[in-house]
Amino acid sequence: MDNAHRFLAFKNAMTSNYKLQNFITASHFARQVLDLEPTGIFASQPDVIAQHKKYFQAFQAKGTNALKLDFNQNLNVEITEIQSYLCLGSLRPLADNRAQATLKCPLCASVATKEYSGQKCGTCELSVLGEDVMGLNIEIESPK
Numbered sequence: 001m002d003n004a005h006r007f008l009a010f011k012n013a014m015t016s017n018y019k020l021q022n023f024i025t026a027s028h029f030a031r032q033v034l035d036l037e038p039t040g041i042f043a044s045q046p047d048v049i050a051q052h053k054k055y056f057q058a059f060q061a062k063g064t065n066a067l068k069l070d071f072n073q074n075l076n077v078e079i080t081e082i083q084s085y086l087c088l089g090s091l092r093p094l095a096d097n098r099a100q101a102t103l104k105c106p107l108c109a110s111v112a113t114k115e116y117s118g119q120k121c122g123t124c125e126l127s128v129l130g131e132d133v134m135g136l137n138i139e140i141e142s143p144k
Contacts, residue, residue, distance in 0.1 A: 003039045010036075014055065021066035027059035028073045085111045088122050103130035 014029035033052045042048045070092060085094045085102075088110045094102055103112050105121040110129075112121075117130045127133075 003036055003041045007033060007036055007041060018055075018059070021064075022069065023059040023062035024065045025069060025071060025073070027056055030056040030059060087116075088112045089116045089119075105129055106131055106133040 010029045010032040014026050014033065017023075017026035017029065030052050034049065034056060036042070037049050086092065087094055087102075088105075089112050094111060094113065101114060103114060103117055104110070105112075105124060105127050107127040108121065108124040110121055110123040112129050114130075119129055121127050121129055
C-alpha cells in the first residue's frame with residue numbers, strides 16, 4: 001500500500017477511535033502516522049507531524065479505552081491476499097475450517113458462523129443463510 005494511503009487509513013482509524021473515546025487505540029494509530037515521517041510524504045506539510053505528536057501525547061495522557069475492541073496492536077499486517085473470511089454477523093475472522101463451521105448465503109455467497117443458521121442474510125437481505133437452492137427465482141407481486 002502506498003504511504004499516502006497508509007496515512008489516510010491511520011488518520012481515519014485514529015479519528016474514529018478518538019470519537020469512541022478509545023484513547024489507547026487512537027494513540028497506536030497516531031504513532032503509526034508518526035512512523036511514516038521518514039518516508040518523506042509530509043515534506044510539504046510539516047505541521048502534520050507536529051499536530052500528530054500533540055494527538056499522541058494527549059491520547060497517552062488519557063490512557064483509557066471506553067470500548068473493548070478485538071484488536072491486536074502488536075500485529076503488523078501486510079495484506080497481500082485474502083487468507084480468511086469475516087463472519088457477516090459478528091464481523092470476526094473465521095477459522096480455516098470454513099466448510100464445517102460456516103454457512104453461505106445462496107444468493108450473494110456471504111459467509112457466517114453456524115449460530116446464524118436460518119436467519120436472513122445481512123448482506124443482501126434476500127436469502128436465508130444455509131439454505132440449499134437450485135437457482136434464483138424472482139417473484140414479482142402485482143399491485144393490488
